[in-house]
Amino acid sequence: MPTSYQRPYYAAITAFGAYVPNRIVSNKDLSEIVETTDEWIVQRTGIRERHIADPSEFTSDLCYRAAENMIRRFSVSLADVDMIVVATITPDHPMPSVAAQLQARLGIERAGAIDLSAACAGFVYGIQVATSFVASGMAQKVLVVGGETLSKVTDYADRSTCILFGDGAGACLVEPAAQPGVLAVGNHTVGHAAHLLYRAGLRPDVQGTPVSGNGCIVQSGREVFKLAVQTLEAEVPRLLAEAGLTASELDWFVPHSANLRLIESVCERMGWSMEKTLFSGEWYGNTSSASIPLAIQIAVDDGRIQPGQTLLLAGFGSGFVYAGAVIRWSAILA
Known part of the structure; x- marks a missing residue:
């Protein structure tokens, strides 16, 4: 962003939440599927375990739970959210978007909804997009969610990749602020x-x-x-x-x-x-x-x-x- 650009509004993160599935798969569990060991995985990646979604649990479900966690922890309402941005490379479907499904499940009456595909940079891109909406005055309250069910697109016969990936979601609200937050x-x-x-x-x-x-x-x-x-x-x-x-x-x-x-x-x-x-x-x-x-x-x-x-x-x-x-x-x- 050019340093000369003057935002008409400041934007800040005002609430935050996260969710991971209940099922835990340890390195030892993986060693029973592919040729690997806990010591080998930890030494090379620092990973000890990961949470894996159930067969009936998908990205929109994880994103919804992350938003619920945020509501509960920060006592916020999403009823007046006017834009939803979801970052994911594992959407439930190519279309409709996960963001549109969240709008319905969260009961948000009137909001725009878009998915972003930027892989591991997706959540930060989501914050950037939300900041742009707020700074321009196009939105007053933006819900940003990053969620993945990578386990559903992981080859568990490939030990070079299956040891890495897990499932989870995180959510935040971006709103106007008196002082710069971004x-x-x-x-x-x-x-x-x-x-x-x-x-x-x-x-x-x-x-x-x-x-x-x-x-x-x-x-x-x-x-x-x-x-x-x-x-x-x-x-x-x-x-x-x-x-x-x-x-x-x-x-x-x-x-x-x-x-x-x-x-x-x-x-x-x-x-x-x-x-x-x-x-x-x-x-x-x-x-x-x-x-x-x-x-x-x-x-x-x-x-x-x-x-x-x-x-x-x-x-x-x-x-x-x-x-x-x-x-x-x-x-x-x-």
């Missing part, structure tokens, strides 16, 4: 690398590379790791500069929880402490668009995130797309 945003795309991480659709190739995976996620792990580290190392300092902050003024770094080793590598290169970095992957796995809100929810629950603190959110994923946002936390528990 301090800066940033985006970046490396579209020529699309063949490194995809889920096949109608077209028989991705950037000229024939698709495989029978509709499940296909990933070139080493290349994805390298590209993600390079992207974050370049983009995070730019985002801090856009916000007019130094690393020492930042309270929390919240990257997409893809892999703990990847995040450790990024933090080492930036000289950033892992003690000030939030990670949801240990107990939830890689939940794509849900990983950042789940990491925030964990830190809200244990009291680490407090009103007035500054967070840098950084999502990166298939596309390859990156979305970042620096926010000042203002959501206060009821």
Whole structure:
């Protein structure tokens, strides 16, 4: 966003919620399906377990539960929401959108509804879109949800991918505020690398590379790791500069929880402490668009995130797309 742009309104996150399915699949459980061990998975990814949706449980269900959790924890009403933005790569259907299904289930009388497909950057993109609606005056109250049921598109015969993914959802409200809540945003795309991480659709190739995976996620792990580290190392300092902050003024770094080793590598290169970095992957796995809100929810629950603190959110994923946002936390528990 150009620094000269003057928002007619400020936007801030005013409420937050999350949900994960009840069923837990540990690394030991996976070792009974594919050739792997708990030690091998933890050493390479930092993941110990993940939550998996039931066969009858889909992304819209998880998103609905995350919104319910937010209503209960922050004592907010969604009746006057005028825009719903859902980030997901695992919608119940190609159409109708998950956002439209949420509108009906939540009983919101009059609201726009759109789905975003930006993979692991989706939730941050959702915040950016919501901020744009509020800042322009086009909306007064936007519900943003990131939700995935990646287990339904994971090949459990492929040990390189099945150890990574889990299911979950996170939700927030973005509303006008007296003080800026979203301090800066940033985006970046490396579209020529699309063949490194995809889920096949109608077209028989991705950037000229024939698709495989029978509709499940296909990933070139080493290349994805390298590209993600390079992207974050370049983009995070730019985002801090856009916000007019130094690393020492930042309270929390919240990257997409893809892999703990990847995040450790990024933090080492930036000289950033892992003690000030939030990670949801240990107990939830890689939940794509849900990983950042789940990491925030964990830190809200244990009291680490407090009103007035500054967070840098950084999502990166298939596309390859990156979305970042620096926010000042203002959501206060009821």
